[in-house]
Amino acid sequence: MIIEGKIFRYGDDVNTDVIFPGKYTYEPLTPEQMAEHALEDLDPDFVKKVEKGDVIVAGKNFGCGSSREQAAVAIRAAGCSAIIAPSFARIFYRNCLNCGLFALTNDQIQSKIKTGDKVKIDIDRGLIEVESGVFEFPSPSEDVVGILSAGGLIPFTRKKLEEKRGI
Amino acid sequence: MGKTIAEKILAKNCGLSSVVPGQIVTSRPDIVLSHDNSAAIIGHFEKLGVEKVKYPDRIAIILDHVTPAATETYAAGHKKIREFVARQGIEHFYDIGRGICHQVLPEEGLALPGTVILGSDSHTNSHGAFGAFAAGIGRSEAAVIWATGELWLRVPESFNIKLRGKFNKFITPKDLALKIMGGIGADGAIYKSVEYSGSGLRELGVSGRLVLSNLSAEMGAKAGICVPDEQVVEWLKGRTDKPFELVLPDSDAIYEREFEFDLGAVGAMIARPHTVDNVDSAANASDVKIDQVLIGTCTNGRLDDLHAAREILEGRRIARGVRVLVFPASSEIYIAASNDGTLAALATSGATIMNPGCGPCLGAHEGAMAPGEVTISTANRNFKGRMGCRDSEIYLASPYTAAASAITGRITDPREL
Structure with missing residues (x-):
């Protein structure tokens, strides 16, 4: 699988409150409606500029804070296909996998790129290509690939449950 | 092993x-x-x-x-x-x-x-x-x-x-x-x-x-x-x-x-906006004026926390222009604090006693902030916009420090009150 688009560059410790403000978390929104608020308190221009295939490159501990799944869902529904960071907050990382958003670990690329740069990610080969070079990321484990390729945890589990019942 | x-x-x-x-x-x-x-x-x-x-x-x-x-x-x-x-x-x-x-x-x-x-x-x-x-x-x-x-x-x-x-x-x-x-x-x-x-x-x-x-x-x-x-x-x-079983680690x-x-080397601490690890001593922030005090949440809304607030606030008046919101963490705590006079003491000092629950910690209701305002809170997060307004500031502290700050209108080490 290939992801191709442009980069949005952000800093360290981007938390779920600036990704998806708490005041919206208990409103029953569709993923498309969530997308309208993606990164609202960090970069109001993000939703205006993001297109399918775009990639966020951020600093350490991306997604720290609340367990709200909408933080990952909003970013994905806005069109962003992957996030690259040296480390992710653990619940956010799980939420990314569970909604089919690639969370890739790399700590070299941050100083070599800027917002607007072009990027190409080869998921199967674990490679990130930008103008200034090629960077690697550890390929996701088998369990994780299963969830991602099913389109997230809910479709993955539904399929498993159906197989169990012999449907 | x-x-x-x-x-x-x-x-x-x-x-x-x-x-x-x-x-x-x-x-x-x-x-x-x-x-x-x-x-x-x-x-x-x-x-x-x-x-x-x-x-x-x-x-x-x-x-x-x-x-x-x-x-x-x-x-x-x-x-x-x-x-x-x-x-x-x-x-x-x-x-x-x-x-x-x-x-x-x-x-x-x-x-x-x-x-x-x-x-x-x-x-x-x-x-x-x-x-x-x-x-x-x-x-x-x-x-x-x-x-x-x-x-x-x-x-x-x-x-x-x-x-x-x-x-x-x-x-x-x-x-x-x-x-x-x-x-x-x-x-x-x-x-x-x-x-x-x-x-x-x-x-x-x-x-x-x-x-x-x-x-x-x-x-x-x-x-x-x-x-x-x-x-x-x-x-x-x-x-x-x-x-149930008490599971202990192996030696x-x-x-x-x-x-x-x-524990003896710890002083009155705060976390400055907008990250929880932006930690400083309360005394170093005595120039920070506050508008709202939040006492409660899953971090510090228990009976001992309310007693700490009472110890500071009883017999004193909250500073003019400062609003204090108290949220007991549960109905059990609310009833205990009511029975022992704590809620009445807090209300007498000018605090507003709220219902058991999360309150404004996550910015959805019951105490939102206006642009330019500062809250000192006993909660666990001070992220930008956390309490509903991206142009406000949240400082985290203990119930003693939060209550002492309510009296002076500025962030205050409770030992200096």
Whole structure:
């Protein structure tokens, strides 16, 4: 699988409150409606500029804070296909996998790129290509690939449950 | 090879003789916890193609985040949850007014030592105070546990934080937690199980352990487990008739990192905006004017916290222009604080007594802030926009420091009042 688009560059410790403000978390929104608020308190221009295939490159501990799944869902529904960071907050990382958003670990690329740069990610080969070079990321484990390729945890589990019942 | 508490609990829960850090295991949580977000979890559950939840008695749902409902939308969410709970025969359901999920779960005897508790709330770590392995998960994951009773987990590496000594007057577990946070950092314990041990734990009591376990989330930890002892057993007396086991670490358990903190060396601490590890001493922030004081939340809304606020506020008046909101963490605490005169004393000083629940901590209702305003809060997060306004500031502190600041209108070390 290939992801191709442009980069949005952000800093360290981007938390779920600036990704998806708490005041919206208990409103029953569709993923498309969530997308309208993606990164609202960090970069109001993000939703205006993001297109399918775009990639966020951020600093350490991306997604720290609340367990709200909408933080990952909003970013994905806005069109962003992957996030690259040296480390992710653990619940956010799980939420990314569970909604089919690639969370890739790399700590070299941050100083070599800027917002607007072009990027190409080869998921199967674990490679990130930008103008200034090629960077690697550890390929996701088998369990994780299963969830991602099913389109997230809910479709993955539904399929498993159906197989169990012999449907 | 010696094992940590997290390794021992997970091995037992997963039916394995032993587990090692990094191993992916299938856990069967004893409790899966959720709150107002259960409305969204129901939506996910309904997409899974099963009619009934697998184990109704392992599901706990406590309405606390926006209670009573602030708008029609929230009310509709609560209604959906009540109907689901009735349809599915979920017994451990606590409606609005009972309190914050992380306080109510232990009060109802559902946070037991040695168990696995997963919750779709990032502060589910709190239940580590009782020696449980307790971790936050996402909403889809909660739906999957409702349907299957299982969820995959990665066995975490463990840190050991040893505590010794005694607190000085007006210094609390919150000050210690902020000091630890400043030292380890907001990402210092990502994916790790943080174990708290040592003679200092006795000094903290169960309430203080809840503060440490709760704030472990702010270091990125998967779990924050206090080594359980007879204080925990005593606290749980009369709250459960289920047997439980105190799971202790082996003396030769392997820890990735070890730290030691002397309670006597801790001062009055704060976290400045907008990250929890932006820690400083309260005295260094005496130039910061405040508009609002929040006393409550799953971090510091217990009876000892309200007593601390009373100790400072009784017989004094809150500064003009400052508003103080007090949210007891549960109905049990509310009633106790009412019976012993604490609520009346706080109200007499000018504080507003609110209902048990999360209050304005997450910025949805009951005390939103205006642009340019500053809150000093006993909560656990000071992120930009957290309390509903991106142009406001939140400082985190202990109940003593928050109350002392309410008197002066500026951030104040309670020892200097």
